[in-house]
Amino acid sequence: xxxxxxxxxxxxxxxxxxxxxxxxxxxxxxxxxxxxxxxxxxxxxxxxxxxxxxxxxxxxxxxxxxxxxxxxxxxxxxxxxxxxxxxxxxxxxxxxxxxxxxxxxxxxxxxxxxxxxxxxxxxxxxxxxxxxxxxxxxxxxxxxxxxxxxxxxxxxxxxxxxxxxxxxxxxxxxxxxxxxxxxxxxxxxxxxxxxxxxxxxxxxxxxxxxxxxxxxxxxxxxxxxxxxxxxxxxxxxxxxxxxxxxxxxxxxxxxxxxxxxxxxxxxxxxxxxxxxxxxxxxxxxxxxxxxxxxxxxxxxxxxxxxxxxxxxxxxxxxxxxxxxxxxxxxxxxxxxxxxxxxxxxxxxxxxxxxxxxxxxxxxxxxxxxxxxxxxxxxxxxxxxxxxxxxxxxxxxxxxxxxxxxxxxxxx
Numbered sequence: 507x508x509x510x511x512x513x514x515x516x517x518x519x520x521x522x523x524x525x526x527x528x529x530x531x532x533x534x535x536x537x538x539x540x541x542x543x544x545x546x547x548x549x550x551x552x553x554x555x556x557x558x559x560x561x562x563x564x565x566x567x568x569x570x571x572x573x574x575x576x577x578x579x580x581x582x583x584x585x586x587x588x589x590x591x592x593x594x595x596x597x598x599x600x601x602x603x604x605x606x607x608x609x610x611x612x613x614x615x616x617x618x619x620x621x622x623x624x625x626x627x628x629x630x631x632x633x634x635x636x637x638x639x640x641x642x643x644x645x646x647x648x649x650x651x652x653x654x655x656x657x658x659x660x661x662x663x664x665x666x667x668x669x670x671x672x673x674x675x676x677x678x679x680x681x682x683x684x685x686x687x688x689x690x691x692x693x694x695x696x697x698x699x700x701x702x703x704x705x706x707x708x709x710x711x712x713x714x715x716x717x718x719x720x721x722x723x724x725x726x727x728x729x730x731x732x733x734x735x736x737x738x739x740x741x742x743x744x745x746x747x748x749x750x751x752x753x754x755x756x757x758x759x760x761x762x763x764x765x766x767x768x769x770x771x772x773x774x775x776x777x778x779x780x781x782x783x784x785x786x787x788x789x790x791x792x793x794x795x796x797x798x799x800x801x802x803x804x805x806x807x808x809x810x811x812x813x814x815x816x817x818x819x820x821x822x823x824x825x826x827x828x829x830x831x832x833x834x835x836x837x838x839x840x841x842x843x844x845x846x847x848x849x850x851x852x853x854x855x856x857x858x859x860x861x862x863x864x865x866x867x868x869x870x871x872x873x874x875x876x877x878x879x880x881x882x883x884x885x886x887x888x889x890x891x892x893x894x895x896x897x898x899x900x901x902x903x904x905x906x907x908x909x910x911x912x913x914x915x916x917x
Contacts, residue, residue, distance in 0.1 A: 507814075508628070513715075515905060516621070516795050516796070516797060517796045518762070518793050518794075518795055519786055519793060519795060519796060519798075519799060520786065520792050521786065522760060522783060522786055522794055523723050525756075525760065525782070525786060525799055526756045526760075526797060527648045528716060528796050528800075529752070529755065529759055529799070529803070530752045531758070532753075532800060532803075532814060533752065533755060533803065533812040533813060533814060534685050534691065534752055534755075534812055534814070535614050535685060535773070535814040535815070536685050536686060536688045536691055536726065537684065537685075537686075537687065538684070538686075538687060538718055539608070539683065539684035539686045539690075539694075539840065540608050540684060541606040541607065541608055541682075541683075541684050541815070542563075542606060542608075542610050542613055542682065542683060542684075542829070542833075542837055543603075543604050543605070543606035543681075543682035543815070544604050544613065544617060544679070544680065544682065544829070545602070545603045545604070545678075545679070545680040545682070545817075546600060546601065546617070546621070546680075546823070546829055547599050547600070547601040547677040547678050547680075547823060548599060548600055548601075548635040548636045548637075548677050548845075549597070549598070549599050549635075549636035549638075549640075549641045549675070549677050549823075550565065550598055550599065550633055550634070550635060550636065551627065551633065551635075551636060551643070552632060552633065552634075553629070553632050553633060553634045553635050554632070556634075556636075556642075556643050557643035557717070558568075559644065559646055559647060560649070561598075561635065561649060562577050562598070562649050562650060562684055564631065564633075565577060565594060565598055565600075565633075565649070566578045566581075567700075568628055568630070568631035568633055569594075569600075569627060569628075569690055570627070571590060571622070572584050572586065572592045572627065572837075573585040573592070573594070574591075574594055574837065576592045576593070576650055576652055577629055577650055577746070578581060579627050580829055581754060585625060586602065586619075586620040586623050587620065587623055588616035588617070588618060588619045588620045588623075588699055589604065589605040589616065589620070590602040590604050590605070590616075590620035590624075592604060592624065593601050593668070594649075594650055594679070595632070595650070595673070596649065596650050596655045596658075596673040596674055597646065597647065597648065597649055597673060597675055597676075598649030598650065599676075599677050600624070600635070602620055602621065602624060602650075603619070603749075604616065604620070604813075604846060605656055606682065608832070609661070609892070610832055610834065610891045611891065611892065611893040611894045611897055612766070613740030614830050614832075614833070614834075614893070614897055615761060615894070615897070618827065618830075621635075621827075622832075624835050626773065628878070629663065631642075631783070633896055634814075636648070636677060636823065637711070637823070637824075637825035638672075638677050638711040638712055638714070638822065638823060638825065639676060639677055639678060639679070639710070639711045639712030639724060639727075639822025639823045640675050640677070640712035640714075640715045640720075640725045640726045640729075641675040641676075641677075641715060641716065641732055642668050642714040642715060643716065643717055643905055644675070644715075644716060645675075645684050645716040646667075646670045646671050646673070646674035646675045646716075647845070648673075648674060648676055649674070651759065651807045653766070653768075653771075653772050653773065653774040655673065655766065655800065656773070656774070656777070657773070657774040657775045658673060658765055658766065658805075659673060660775045661734075661763075661765050661775065661776070661778075662733055662738055662776065665732075665733065665734055666711065666729075666732065666903045668730075668733050669728045669729075669733050670716075670730035671729040672729040672733060673726075675715060675716070675729075676712070676726040676729055676730070676822040676902070677726070677822075677831065678726060678819060678820075678821060678822060678823060679821040680817055680818060680819050680821070681816050681817075681818045681821065681832065681835075681836050681837075682755060682813075682815050682816070682818070683698070683815060683816050683818065683835055683836065683837070683840055684815050684816070685812065685815055685816055686759060687764065689795075689878050690846075691848065692748070692750070692848065693752055693843070693846060694816070694840060694846060695742060695751040695810075696742055696850055697839070697840065697846045697847075697850040697853070697882045698810050698816055698818055698836070698840070699740055699741070699810050699857065700742075700744065700849070700853035700854055700857035700859065701740040701836070701850075701852050701858050701880055702740070702809050702818070702820045702857075702863075703853075703857065703858070703859040703860050703862070703863040703876075704853055704856055704863070704873050704876040704877040704880055705746040705820070705821065705832060705836070705877065705914075706724060706727060706822075706860070706863040706867075707723065707863040707866070707867045707868050707870065707873040707874065707877055707878040707911055708714075708822045708832075708865065708867075708868060708881065708908050708911070709821050709822060709824060709831075709832045709908070710723035710724040710727075710729070710822055710863070710867040711822040711823060711824060711825065712724045712725045712726040712822045712823075713725065713867075717812070719858075721865075722864055722865050723863070723864060723865065723866055723867025723868075723883060724822055724863070724864045724867065725784075725864075726822050727820065727863070727864035728821070728861075728864045728865070730807065730809075730909075731861060731864060733807075734763075736761065736762045736763055736809070737763075737765065737805065737807055738807050738808060738809075739805045739808060739811065740808055740809050740810065740860065741754050741755055741882075742754065742809050743760050743858065744854060744857040744858050745858070747854075750810070758806070758808070758915055759782060759799075759802065759803055759806065760781065760782050760783040760786075761781055761782075761783060762782065762783065762802070762805075762806055763776075763779055763780060763781050764776035764777075764780050764781070764802065765784065765802075765803075765805035766801070766805055767790070768798075768801065771915075773867070777790075778798075782794065782799065782802050783887060785798075790797065790849065797908065800808065808896060809860070815840045818836060820860075820870060823903065826863045828904060830897070830900070830901055830904070831901060831904035831905060831908060833906075834888065834891060834901045834905070835880070835881065835884040835905060835908075836884075837891055838883075838884040838885075838888050838891055839880065839883060839884055839886040839887065841887055841891060842890055843888060845883055845886075845890075846870070848883055849880055849883055852876055852879045852880055853876050853880060855872065855876070856872050856873050856876045856890060857908060859872070862889070865900035867915075868911060868912055868914070868915030869915060870915070871916055873915075874912045874913075874914075874915030874916045875916050877908075877909075877911055877912040877915075878909055878912035878915075878916065881905050881908055881909040882909065882910060884905055885902065885905050885906070888901065888902060888905070
């Protein structure tokens with residue numbers, strides 16, 4: 507296969523315009539919104555003593571052929587039976603990344619089967635998956651060490667302990683949706699950001715960490731927001747609701763400081779404060795390439811990250827099988843342009859309340875009211891997903907429970 511010049515990963519970038527063109531091509535792939543994917547992350551615990559540390563070797567032995575090569579360089583890194591790939595995060599969290607599917611029902615069924623398979627593999631080694639968005643029992647501790655993770659820790663440490671908490675203790679649920687048709691992109695982009703705070707509040711599960719109450723509804727999101735605003739703040743803002751998504755993301759990418767500077771050695775820590783725009787302008791001995799740009803994009807962690815599709819990163823891990831509820835809610839809200847517009851209208855007044863949502867969850871009345879209305883919209887739009895009857899009924903009950911909780915938050 508001959509790679510076209512515009513996608514040549516080795517192309518040198520000497521001007522910001524060339525970088526902007528590459529960002530637009532790889533980060534926003536528009537077209538009919540047909541695919542949905544999900545990434546599920548869990549802390550991992552000893553089944554008899556959840557506060558006991560689980561080290562890399564125990565994880566490697568438990569996962570066997572499913573081990574990623576970050577913990578076993580000789581592993582075949584086998585996919586789960588229904589296509590999910592397994593990764594292990596810096597603190598030993600295990601993640602399943604699904605293949606995207608055109609049917610949300612099929613996605614749920616395949617992912618449930620992959621979760622059952624992974625759970626059985628871990629159970630055979632006396633391990634269980636966590637149920638919340640942050641480790642309730644253990645303090646942050648590294649399990650997987652790579653040059654990337656070591657550089658991340660070094661850079662995050664310059665600002666305080668939040669980076670280590672995020673890397674070693676948090677677990678999230680990521681929903682992946684198509685960017686949509688070009689003429690709908692701006693509205694979908696705005697909507698998935700605006701609904702973030704009320705849905706974060708509705709599905710917050712991370713209030714207890716390292717054996718104590720944190721005072722936050724989502725200490726996971728609190729950690730993310732405290733790391734570095736240049737790489738974790740939302741790209742879209744209600745103060746600039748009409749900003750072009752591609753232009754806004756391009757500016758964000760170029761202004762973000764480097765997190766990793768890859769090399770042949772073990773130390774990938776970059777000099778402090780150098781942005782990708784600085785690198786293009788000659789701040790480092792060699793110019794960056796398009797491959798460097800794509801790697802830099804992978805080190806940015808806003809609540810919504812464009813990766814060709816839209817990766818929604820603001821939800822906590824859910825207990826047991828309840829991850830299907832926020833997945834269905836977001837899918838339903840984005841399944842029809844009219845519903846998406848209504849969702850944007852409902853969420854717009856609270857679209858900037860990220861810290862409030864992380865701190866108080868549904869204890870904040872405006873967020874609780876918006877969450878309740880969004881859940882109503884999702885419930886009405888749920889038939890559009892054409893879920894199998896059993897999944898539809900179970901999901902409907904889950905949405906109603908969440909709506910009841912949001913209703914209590916308004917009192």
